[in-house]
Amino acid sequence: MEFGFGSVTLIIFIVALVFVFKTINVVPQQHAWVVERLGKYHATLGPGLNIVVPFIDRIAYKHILKEIPLDVPSQVCITKDNTQLQVDGILYFQVTDAMRASYGSSNYIAAITQLAQTTLRSVIGRMELDKTFEERDHINATVVNAIDESAANWGVKVLRYEIKDLTPPTEILHAMQAQITAERGKRALIAASEGRKQEQINIATGEREASIARSEGDKQAAINRAQGEAAAIVAIADATATALRQVGAAIRDPGGEEAVNLKVAEKYVEAFGELAKTNNSLIVPANLGDMSGLIATAMQVVKTQKQGAVVRPGQA
Numbered sequence: 001m002e003f004g005f006g007s008v009t010l011i012i013f014i015v016a017l018v019f020v021f022k023t024i025n026v027v028p029q030q031h032a033w034v035v036e037r038l039g040k041y042h043a044t045l046g047p048g049l050n051i052v053v054p055f056i057d058r059i060a061y062k063h064i065l066k067e068i069p070l071d072v073p074s075q076v077c078i079t080k081d082n083t084q085l086q087v088d089g090i091l092y093f094q095v096t097d098a099m100r101a102s103y104g105s106s107n108y109i110a111a112i113t114q115l116a117q118t119t120l121r122s123v124i125g126r127m128e129l130d131k132t133f134e135e136r137d138h139i140n141a142t143v144v145n146a147i148d149e150s151a152a153n154w155g156v157k158v159l160r161y162e163i164k165d166l167t168p169p170t171e172i173l174h175a176m177q178a179q180i181t182a183e184r185g186k187r188a189l190i191a192a193s194e195g196r197k198q199e200q201i202n203i204a205t206g207e208r209e210a211s212i213a214r215s216e217g218d219k220q221a222a223i224n225r226a227q228g229e230a231a232a233i234v235a236i237a238d239a240t241a242t243a244l245r246q247v248g249a250a251i252r253d254p255g256g257e258e259a260v261n262l263k264v265a266e267k268y269v270e271a272f273g274e275l276a277k278t279n280n281s282l283i284v285p286a287n288l289g290d291m292s293g294l295i296a297t298a299m300q301v302v303k304t305q306k307q308g309a310v311v312r313p314g315q316a
Contacts, residue, residue, distance in 0.1 A: 022054030025049075025050045025052060025059065026048070027047050031047060031063065031064055032062075032095070033050075033059050033062050033098075034059070035060065036058055036060040038056060041103065061102040063095045064095065067159060068092070070112065071088075071090055073088065074087065077120065079125065080126060081129055085129070085132065087120060087166055087167075089143075089161055089163045091147070091160075093157060093158045094159060095155060097155030100153065101154060101156060104153050104155055105154045108154040111150075112154075112158070116147055116161065119146040120143055123142045129168065133166060144161050
């Protein structure tokens with residue numbers, strides 16, 4: 001069977017086309033392809049257009065450089081106080097070295113998963129049950145640090161680990177719920193007692209301040225009364241002195257003595273009249289001449305005072 005020139009040309013064209021397809025490789029963004037030449041690592045192709053030697057070079061591994069979430073299967077962990085915990089989580093990692101990821105481990109994903117589980121069991125085994133709920137951040141950080149140290153040899157960077165669920169047995173859940181209820185009841189009683197204590201303190205403080213205010217008010221009122229009484233006494237004394245001076249001046253005037261006699265007689269009669277009204281019996285003076293004697297005595301006192309008043313200026 002003979003091939004024509006056209007058939008040979010077609011075969012050459014097909015071979016050239018295959019050669020071109022084998023030579024040119026386009027790597028997507030955030031990907032890395034590992035090239036082996038004759039069975040040995042040759043190069044890592046980055047994103048974009050890359051040229052390899054057909055039939056000599058081959059694409060052995062293809063890696064994604066994006067951050068990858070890895071679900072870590074649920075497992076049972078034993079705490080320091082011998083309590084079983086059902087724990088599951090999620091791990092985030094990223095391929096940083098395509099060559100090491102290809103040849104450092106036969107299956108780096110399985111290796112990371114197993115290492116995360118064993119590290120988690122070890123960390124929880126050193127903690128009591130209550131601490132596992134309080135220190136999730138510490139657990140996550142410890143797991144990441146332990147895995148990242150080993151994963152560096154596999155060309156993988158462990159970014160973070162998050163615990164999704166911590167599930168203790170049903171009996172422990174009921175006990176924890178009872179403990180929480182008791183603790184809340186205790187806090188409520190303490191809060192109520194603190195409220196009553198503060199109420200008593202407030203009442204005592206209010207009574208003390210009110211008592212102080214009342215005493216200050218009484219003190220000020222007493223001072224005001226004393227000052228008022230003193231002022232009244234001074235005013236009365238001034239008024240009395242003024243009246244006496246006016247009476248003395250009036251006596252020295254013409255007809256002053258007769259006016260005084262008349263005034264004394266009127267007061268005498270009024271006094272006996274008032275005295276009679278306060279008793280059932282009519283009171284009559286034992287000696288009606290007493291009135292004239294009283295008037296005479298009063299006038300004698302007035303004359304003496306008048307003479308004294310006249311003498312003093314001359315003596316001065």
